Amino acid sequence: MTDAITPAAIPASAAPPRRDIGIKRRYAAERRFRAYGIAAISFGLLFLFLLLWSVVSKGYTAFQQTTITIPVEFSEQIIDPDNERQTDPRKLMTANYPNVARNALAKVLGVSTDDRAALREVNGLISDSIRTQLRDMVIANPAIIGTTQTVSLLAHGNVDSIFKGQVDLTVGEQNRRISDRQVGWMNELSASGALAKQFNAGIFVNGASSRPEAAGVGVALIGSFYMMLIVLVLALPIGVAASIYLEEFAPKNRFTDLIEVNINNLAAVPSIVYGLLGLAVFINFMGLPRSASLVGGLVLTLMTLPTIIIATRAALKAVPPSIRAAALGLGASKMQTIFHHVLPLAMPGILTGTIIGLAHALGETAPLLLIGMVAFVANYPTTPLDPSTALPVQIYMWANEAERAFVERTSGAIIILLLFLLVMNVGAILLRRRFERRW
């Protein structure tokens, strides 16, 4: 302390003059310190706000998707011209559904089916993904062949971007992906209410896609969920067991000191190193499949273990010795003391450490790169052995896409990841409340 009080010589007799104990200075120092604290917090809040603002303002549009709702004629002429569907069920799988949708839209727009150039432009308004959309409808109910149904067709990503105002339409026609004629059609469809924005459930359930309008985080959500589950059921018991042993049973000697130093070091090792380890051990040596969330979960378990061990040891240390002494005094064995008294009291700290470790693991992409999880995966993983990706990986991959429509999806996926984290943290707080003891 620089403003320590200097002892002044005080005469023993006579009324002592008011001693200058620096009270003003000390109050001022406190005020300054408070001001610094508030400044630091405001600074943090400002950046948090900026981050959230930039993500939400860019990303909220991703939760709506432009669709074109028009009557679609499931013409037998196009789907099954030779009437082979009874004998060859594959016929319905491979029929030319894009033409079905294109002709339907051309009819609405009054484009002749002979004008090939115009038909191409009409095709540019609808997503290629309607192939699977219409196919699934027909397969589910082959009776609709030959009838006309009103269908909400997914609009093309370029149409979606323009409809949401993300593309500058004042630039020349040759400098954008949608022509003036197509913009005219869009206005026409929008005026009649056919072209409209709907809630985008696809972003939550669809797998990865090269078409922005059909891309979603479905596969990534499942992959992240599997990995979190694996990390939780492996890292929590192993981590807690290791720390209980180290803290309560292990003798204190050079060897256990060495282990402690190593655990602290491991917590600071760059995560890509764990990826290299995972590639060498789990894939090359143990023969586990590439890109599988099982391998990802195991790698993240290794990465999270030190964090959980350190947090658990700190929580065990924080339990007052009086609790241990009382339990032992009443005749409990060491096992009973730890599992009946110490561990429940340390639980809030352990859970906090675990959730921090899990949140860290959830946001990790680097170790997943080497085990093949930074990948384009379109099919849902049914088991942890199937290829999958993770949420942060999906964000990273979308951020590198060229199409404009992926910009909002990148931010949309960040919002989903933040919500995922929020749910985890709220869960941690609730669990902590339940176990919290005060003394």
Next chain:
Amino acid sequence: MNIVKLSAAALVASVAFAGAAAARDQVQIAGSSTVLPYAKIVAETFSETFPDFKAPVVESGGTGGGLKSFCSGVGEGTIDIANASRAIKADELAACKAAGVADVQEVKIGYDGIVFATDASNGDMKIEPKDLYTALAAEVVVDGKLVANPYKNWSEINPTLPNGPIAAYIPGSKHGTREVFEEKIMAEGCKEAGAPEVIKAAITDAKQAAAKCVAVRKDGAAVDIDGDYTETLARIAANKTGLGVFGLAFYENNKDKLKVATVSEVVPTTETIANGEYPVSRPLFFYVKKAHLGVIPGLKEYVEFFLSDDMVGPDSPLAEYGLVAAPEDQREAARAAFEAGTTM
């Protein structure tokens, strides 16, 4: 605690048995981030057209990384196809053979143009390799002597260039694009500027002299971009006079934000690249492990589907995205070579 113990035991068991249980039923691909968007389109359309097969898994990670994991061996734990934005190097192929990947089939899918672009608010820019070399080389020839690059402004080099500070965002050395940039722009410009003679006089070693030609200045005027084109786009949005290097497909998707520069008076389009007028282009490849054909379900079908005119022809989804289709006879030859099983 019982549930936790049980699930932990189940997981450990699944880890132990996984090696024996897994029979891979989808194609695995890794490699170049330039080829990645094309491979994704094909993979997606493939799984829609052939519902019996699962969609191939396409990893990104760069040409070098892809070829390295491709060459790590044969078997289900290794990838089937490596995407590459350049041809495989002799030492890479040797590493492949040493690891037991004896038969590698090379497949050329088309061409990719490399374009130079500035922010859309700028005027037209005309680039000559010589000017770009003079602007970006570490050392240039002034009065017959090799000196550290003194130029600060584009217009100092050529009055037709804009009057602004030199700033260029070029792909970092981990990208295959960098090699094309060095070969087609720096080395070419070096020659045109007459620098090799001066360099040869100073350095006798041919390899070092060639490296001198393509060395880029390090004083901040040329910035290596190790990320993807989106990073270059963000840099250009921040520095409007900066010049960025992009793939043609990326430029085509962001035409409203970028102004493309002509190189040697040629505007980069799929046509000028296909007929060879535009000088900065390169072929794109992928490499197939022959030992996996017939073992991994869908591998052969995927390659055949990729090579069909529906995918790589001039009127295909890949061409629409920005791939420059190879001429008809080359496409025909690629299909024939794959069918015949020609290996390297």
